[in-house]
Amino acid sequence: MIGVTENLRDIRDLLAFSAAEAERTPDAVKLLAVSKKQPIEKIFAAIDAGQQDFGENFVQEGLAKIDQTRDKDVVWHFIGHLQNNKTRVVAENFDWVHTIDRLKTARRLSQQRPESLGPLNICLQINVDDEDGKSGVVIDALPELAAACVDLPNLVLRGLMCLPAVRTEFSEQRKPFSKLRELAQDLRAGGIDTDTLSMGMTADYRAAIIEGATIVRIGTALFGRRD
Ligand SMILES: *Cc1c(COP(=O)(O)O)cnc(C)c1O
Numbered sequence: 001m002i003g004v005t006e007n008l009r010d011i012r013d014l015l016a017f018s019a020a021e022a023e024r025t026p027d028a029v030k031l032l033a034v035s036k037k038q039p040i041e042k043i044f045a046a047i048d049a050g051q052q053d054f055g056e057n058f059v060q061e062g063l064a065k066i067d068q069t070r071d072k073d074v075v076w077h078f079i080g081h082l083q084n085n086k087t088r089v090v091a092e093n094f095d096w097v098h099t100i101d102r103l104k105t106a107r108r109l110s111q112q113r114p115e116s117l118g119p120l121n122i123c124l125q126i127n128v129d130d131e132d133g134k135s136g137v138v139i140d141a142l143p144e145l146a147a148a149c150v151d152l153p154n155l156v157l158r159g160l161m162c163l164p165a166v167r168t169e170f171s172e173q174r175k176p177f178s179k180l181r182e183l184a185q186d187l188r189a190g191g192i193d194t195d196t197l198s199m200g201m202t203a204d205y206r207a208a209i210i211e212g213a214t215i216v217r218i219g220t221a222l223f224g225r226r227d
Contacts, residue, residue, distance in 0.1 A: 004045040006032075006088040007222050015216065030211055032077055032198075034157050034219030036061065037226035045058055046222070055079040055098075055217055056063050059086045066093050070098050079161075081135055088112045091154075095122040098161040098198050098217075101137040103148050110152035119154050123161040124182060124196050128176040143181060146192050159196025159214070166203070173207035183211045201210060 027083040030046050035043050036057040043054060043065060052073060057080030058064030066076055077096040084103055090097060091112035100122050103114060113120045113123040124145060127136030137145050149157045164176035177199050184194055200208025208216055219226070 001145075004042050004223060005049045007224075008046055008049045009050060011126060011218060011222055015209065017208060018206045021206075022210045022212075023210070024212075029213060030093065032079075032215050032217045034201075034217050034224055035065065035223065036080070036219065038219075038223045040065060042055045042223050047074065053215075055219075057081075058215065059089060063089060063093055079136070084108060091120060092117075092141065094120070094160070096123070098123040099125045099135065100149070101125045101127075101135055101145075103145055106145075106149050106152055106155060110154040113154035115154065119156040121158045121196075122149065122155050123159050124149065124157070124194055125161045125163070126180060128162040128179050129165045134163075138184065143187065146187055147190075150192055157192070157194060159194035159198065161198035163201075164199075170207055173204040174211055177204075177208045177211035177213065181210075 011031060015031060017030050019026050032053045032055045033046050033051050034055040035152060053075045055077040056065060076094045077098060078090050078094045079098045080113060082090060082099055084105060086107060087108040091109045092114060097120060099212055109120055125136040126142060126152050127134050145156060150154060160180050162176060162180050167173045180197055180199055185227060196214050197212050198215040199213045202218050202221040205216040205218060
């Protein structure tokens with residue numbers, strides 16, 4: 001898997017370059033390798049090249065991969081739409097969930113998280129462009145949802161996540177990410193401190209890093225196109 005090894009090196013360089021442009025240190029931006037619909041061999045290649053954080057969108061596929069990497073030091077992030085009937089296996093197997101947009105889901109995850117694993121890290125997904133039919137909590141409902149999540153014992157609210165509408169212009173790409181950063185600042189002003197902005201993918205990570213992303217979720221640039 002020479003492709004994955006080289007891609008990973010190139011992406012790390014690009015992330016460090018973007019961080020420097022934003023006057024941030026390279027370790028301020030974590031690379032989340034999005035491995036959905038990619039074969040396990042590519043994941044092994046990335047692990048061998050030092051990658052630790054991986055993101056999956058589909059519960060069954062993610063569980064199979066978690067199973068195949070039990071003996072390795074991997075941090076698993078769930079980044080897909082989470083149905084209520086799948087919360088238990090996610091709470092029992094993943095380290096992070098980026099896509100919480102309802103209190104009911106958060107409550108179930110907290111109840112179902114085995115205490116022996118320590119608290120589950122969560123991000124609240126924001127429908128930052130207020131798109132019809134899109135996952136994510138609407139901006140006005142964020143403060144209440146965040147406050148309720150902070151009170152759940154087996155979760156730790158790490159921050160906010162978004163998946164904005166596609167934009168091609170760099171200056172336009174920055175806007176939803178800037179908005180997410182402001183929302184986190186508003187929460188902080190209200191007494192809810194978080195450390196994570198999960199934003200930016202292959203096509204827009206540079207704009208996200210300029211706006212303060214602490215986790216960029218990159219699939220295609222690292223693993224190639226999905227089937
Ligand atoms: C698929 C996916 C990504 C990665 O997208 P690429 O364009 O392949 O980098 C990131 N975040 C989420 C939520 C995804 O579903």
